[in-house]
Amino acid sequence: MKHAFTRLSALLLSALSATLRLCAGLLLSAGSVANAADKPTAKLSSGEYFIRQSWSQEQDFPRTYHVNVPANPDSRKLPVLIFLHGNGGNAKAAMNGFLKQRPTIAARYVTVFPDGYRESWNISAERSKADDRKFIEAIVEKLAACDNVERDNFTIMGNSNGAALANQLAIESRLPNLRNYVTAVSPLNVLQHDGRNFKAKGDDNGYEAVTTPRKGVRIMNVSGTEDHLIPYHGGPSPVIPARNGKLGFVAAEESIFLWAKAMGYQGEKLKKPSSTVGKLEVFSYLDGAVIHYKVLGAGHGAAGAIDEATLMQFLDSKQ
Numbered sequence: 502m503k504h505a506f507t508r509l510s511a512l513l514l515s516a517l518s519a520t521l522r523l524c525a526g527l528l529l530s531a532g533s534v535a536n537a538a539d540k541p542t543a544k545l546s547s548g549e550y551f552i553r554q555s556w557s558q559e560q561d562f563p564r565t566y567h568v569n570v571p572a573n574p575d576s577r578k579l580p581v582l583i584f585l586h587g588n589g590g591n592a593k594a595a596m597n598g599f600l601k602q603r604p605t606i607a608a609r610y611v612t613v614f615p616d617g618y619r620e621s622w623n624i625s626a627e628r629s630k631a632d633d634r635k636f637i638e639a640i641v642e643k644l645a646a647c648d649n650v651e652r653d654n655f656t657i658m659g660n661s662n663g664a665a666l667a668n669q670l671a672i673e674s675r676l677p678n679l680r681n682y683v684t685a686v687s688p689l690n691v692l693q694h695d696g697r698n699f700k701a702k703g704d705d706n707g708y709e710a711v712t713t714p715r716k717g718v719r720i721m722n723v724s725g726t727e728d729h730l731i732p733y734h735g736g737p738s739p740v741i742p743a744r745n746g747k748l749g750f751v752a753a754e755e756s757i758f759l760w761a762k763a764m765g766y767q768g769e770k771l772k773k774p775s776s777t778v779g780k781l782e783v784f785s786y787l788d789g790a791v792i793h794y795k796v797l798g799a800g801h802g803a804a805g806a807i808d809e810a811t812l813m814q815f816l817d818s819k820q
Contacts, residue, residue, distance in 0.1 A: 585663030688756030725803030
């Protein structure tokens with residue numbers, strides 16, 4: 502009897518040891534997913550995630566995006582702001598700078614920072630040939646399904662090359678979650694609007710198909726009058742490449758007028774600013790739902806002239 506009891510105890514210890522090893526393995530696996538998951542959990546938390554994509558340059562490539570979720574003691578649903586860095590930038594640097602410079606937004610919004618492939622977004626003749634619209638839309642769809650996210654209050658904010666992608670999303674995306682677009686130092690380029698119509702990019706960046714942007718979105722643009730990379734008054738950039746020379750741009754004030762018309766404005770183009778605040782001339786359409794900030798004397802860093810309160814006023818508006 503004693504012998505049988507000893508044997509039973511040994512079997513139980515062996516089973517317990519195997520169970521502990523299995524649990525340890527599961528915990529290790531869960532930890533790995535938390536650090537680099539392709540699917541956020543029901544309650545979104547801060548961390549690094551990825552979307553897998555295949556295209557001419559890569560197969561099944563994990564494209565990363567970083568998420569910062571602020572403290573939320575009331576467990577309320579939070580709006581989301583997705584920030585798209587400029588050409589040559591990266592998500593981590595953009596995140597560190599944004600969270601430091603925009604503390605109020607960082608405390609009230611889920612902020613998301615995707616990485617452009619090869620530090621660029623595929624608009625015309627960039628290093629990346631990836632489908633960035635599908636990448637950003639996949640992020641939106643995943644995050645919108647999370648319990649602590651306000652599914653119908655997403656903002657896309659981009660700087661320079663990132664703003665060009667924000668414009669393209671505003672032109673092509675049909676996702677109802679996207680409410681605001683903020684484009685810093687990049688109005689429409691001449692591929693995106695040919696003077697008569699908005700154009701879809703297409704798989705080969707041909708911009709051949711005429712398309713109509715989804716109505717009801719809100720658009721804010723900031724541009725500097727002394728921008729030597731993207732000319733304020735329109736025309737070809739001296740630097741940014743296109744297939745046949747340099748990429749051309751629509752004049753900033755014309756660009757915002759085209760957006761206003763696309764969103765339902767039926768009046769004349771504003772020849773004078775609606776208001777002036779210091780070095781800022783404001784061109785406001787549709788009660789501020791489509792708005793342009795002309796930064797007098799500023800170059801490619803003109804976005805820095807817009808303080809957080811001004812940006813928050815646009816984001817929080819009920820218009």
